[in-house]
Amino acid sequence: MTASPAGDPPATCDDAPIERRRRDAGRTRHVLLEAARARFARDGYAVTTVRDIAEEAGVNVALINRYFMSKEGLFEACLTTAVTDVRRDENGLPIDGIAEGIASRVGSSTDDDRLRVALLLLLRSSGDDRIDELRRSVLSAVSEKMAAAAGGTDPDSALLRAQIVLATTLGIVTLRSSLGIQPLSSATEQQLLEPLRDLVRAVLPGAETPS
Amino acid sequence: MTASPAGDPPATCDDAPIERRRRDAGRTRHVLLEAARARFARDGYAVTTVRDIAEEAGVNVALINRYFMSKEGLFEACLTTAVTDVRRDENGLPIDGIAEGIASRVGSSTDDDRLRVALLLLLRSSGDDRIDELRRSVLSAVSEKMAAAAGGTDPDSALLRAQIVLATTLGIVTLRSSLGIQPLSSATEQQLLEPLRDLVRAVLPGAETPS
DNA sequence: CAGCCAGGTCAGCGTTTGTTTACCTGCCCT
DNA sequence: AGGGCAGGTAAACAAACGCTGACCTGGCTG
Numbered sequence: 001m002t003a004s005p006a007g008d009p010p011a012t013c014d015d016a017p018i019e020r021r022r023r024d025a026g027r028t029r030h031v032l033l034e035a036a037r038a039r040f041a042r043d044g045y046a047v048t049t050v051r052d053i054a055e056e057a058g059v060n061v062a063l064i065n066r067y068f069m070s071k072e073g074l075f076e077a078c079l080t081t082a083v084t085d086v087r088r089d090e091n092g093l094p095i096d097g098i099a100e101g102i103a104s105r106v107g108s109s110t111d112d113d114r115l116r117v118a119l120l121l122l123l124r125s126s127g128d129d130r131i132d133e134l135r136r137s138v139l140s141a142v143s144e145k146m147a148a149a150a151g152g153t154d155p156d157s158a159l160l161r162a163q164i165v166l167a168t169t170l171g172i173v174t175l176r177s178s179l180g181i182q183p184l185s186s187a188t189e190q191q192l193l194e195p196l197r198d199l200v201r202a203v204l205p206g207a208e209t210p211s
Numbered sequence: 212m213t214a215s216p217a218g219d220p221p222a223t224c225d226d227a228p229i230e231r232r233r234r235d236a237g238r239t240r241h242v243l244l245e246a247a248r249a250r251f252a253r254d255g256y257a258v259t260t261v262r263d264i265a266e267e268a269g270v271n272v273a274l275i276n277r278y279f280m281s282k283e284g285l286f287e288a289c290l291t292t293a294v295t296d297v298r299r300d301e302n303g304l305p306i307d308g309i310a311e312g313i314a315s316r317v318g319s320s321t322d323d324d325r326l327r328v329a330l331l332l333l334l335r336s337s338g339d340d341r342i343d344e345l346r347r348s349v350l351s352a353v354s355e356k357m358a359a360a361a362g363g364t365d366p367d368s369a370l371l372r373a374q375i376v377l378a379t380t381l382g383i384v385t386l387r388s389s390l391g392i393q394p395l396s397s398a399t400e401q402q403l404l405e406p407l408r409d410l411v412r413a414v415l416p417g418a419e420t421p422s
Numbered sequence: 423c424a425g426c427c428a429g430g431t432c433a434g435c436g437t438t439t440g441t442t443t444a445c446c447t448g449c450c451c452t
Numbered sequence: 453a454g455g456g457c458a459g460g461t462a463a464a465c466a467a468a469c470g471c472t473g474a475c476c477t478g479g480c481t482g
Binding site: 044046123125136139140156157159160161163164166167168169170171174175178179180181183184187191195198199201202203 | 351
């Protein structure tokens, strides 16, 4: 599997056409990080071995410890990128249209959409308390932002309700990726949009759903 | 931790007051199964070691292989009990009052409520395809039963919507147990009931919520 | 009471895990 | 052209894993 590691010459060019350099620390680090993100998100921390990740990245196993100190360091780096992805994404949040946002985030089916992978990563635990606290804080921040966007009168109730909507989002991502339950797994973004609109409008107090 | 394994004499009785027998295969099997359920549900399959389970149950490690063939066999037995729990529970489903059912199932905070543990177990994977198919089928069955209970016109749309409600349920259980997000984690069954009522009424087409 | 077997213990097997050490080698600089 | 070093490789480490076989022993039966 994974016959061409990362940037193999497609056998039609002779010397050094595309590949940047033979030895590129930054590139290697990046390839390793992407492979780890995918495996950790799909299979979880404990199941994934460093040899799996290295093989998928087409890189020597020892380089994981060289660039990330340890397996846990690599996982923390993955989570950091996930946090960055989520943070950047929620800045572009449409104030109204929360349902649309969830649908588009959750919708992409099997492609490695960055945000779907990021959400899955936030659900994975390595057992390290400090990293768990990171997961907790960013998930809390997302729910707070959603509660603020939804408005409403009682702030405490709004936060609880926003976290229920967040639970729905994470639950859908889980059911679509881990299990393969039909029709949820093969539902398109369009098909998810209508029920999600109903859900958001009902659960979030002051949320407006544009036509 | 767990100083008294399962049924220690409470130090106030001399000889053999409560403990049934010194050697009881059925009891040992049961204790093992309960310990495994708790650990698998809380930490997942790969993280949990057979030595952990045996220690928590207060029995010898080799007995796991004696009574359940393998670690995977033990996990399958755990899932089977979870399936039984879920099946028995959904038989007593109130036709109306789906929200009440979810709230009561999800509500119990840190106690090892059987149904909460069962739902968590259904989210854990051992990597075995056959067992995964079991998880898939029972989760599908739950959503189908919910869709049937909710009624509605279009059966396909109703199923998708029921699975979204199921995703919410599983998401809440996950957020409450794995992470400790506030205020969701410490919300009582009562506090969860109101938003869940709104959610079910909006997402499930023909669901009636009694006053 | 003696015999027997289900129930339980113990030590160690082979494998896989994350990690480290010592060693090459491509690439830049003067 | 040729050191020098960052980038990469290979082999092996100790620890932990699931599992197994040979071995005890409590408790019922004849």
